[in-house]
Amino acid sequence: MSKFGKKKKGLPAVNTAALPDIVFMLLFFFMVTTTMRETDLVIEAPQLPNATEVKKLEHKSLVSTIYVGKAKDQAKFGSGDKIQLNDKIATVNDVANFIYSEQEKHNPEEIPYMTTSIKSDVKASVGTIHDIRMELRDINALKVSYSTRKGDLANNLK
Numbered sequence: 001m002s003k004f005g006k007k008k009k010g011l012p013a014v015n016t017a018a019l020p021d022i023v024f025m026l027l028f029f030f031m032v033t034t035t036m037r038e039t040d041l042v043i044e045a046p047q048l049p050n051a052t053e054v055k056k057l058e059h060k061s062l063v064s065t066i067y068v069g070k071a072k073d074q075a076k077f078g079s080g081d082k083i084q085l086n087d088k089i090a091t092v093n094d095v096a097n098f099i100y101s102e103q104e105k106h107n108p109e110e111i112p113y114m115t116t117s118i119k120s121d122v123k124a125s126v127g128t129i130h131d132i133r134m135e136l137r138d139i140n141a142l143k144v145s146y147s148t149r150k151g152d153l154a155n156n157l158k
Contacts, residue, residue, distance in 0.1 A: 050151035
């Protein structure tokens with residue numbers, strides 16, 4: 001019998017000296033790569049219609065979005081369908097100025113590739129969307145995309 005017992009060697013402690021550096025690198029990475037929301041919705045968040053054939057837009061920087069739906073503050077803006085361009089409620093006549101201002105932000109070579117996306121509520125009037133399309137046709141902004149959800153078309157009627 002020995003007087004000295006064998007000591008069990010456990011796992012060494014994890015070195016946490018580099019942990020704060022890693023945390024700050026991750027924090028900095030997410031701060032740099034995160035994009036903030038560009039517009040605040042003045043209309044209620046549109047419930048997009050369903051579609052069976054859905055395709056993602058490729059160049060999001062070349063997309064101008066027009067929102068159509070009911071206003072959140074109907075006492076201020078009234079009832080009925082409202083059109084939102086950037087952060088303001090607008091009329092159909094303001095669509096042309098909106099598209100021209102969006103085109104000014106880009107190079108002339110990119111203008112033919114610009115797309116106008118219409119995010120419309122399921123219950124929005126087709127007449128409002130038709131008026132927007134006619135205004136876009138008048139100013140030769142012919143690339144129009146309708147934002148939808150992927151799903152069964154029968155769910156639109158509910």
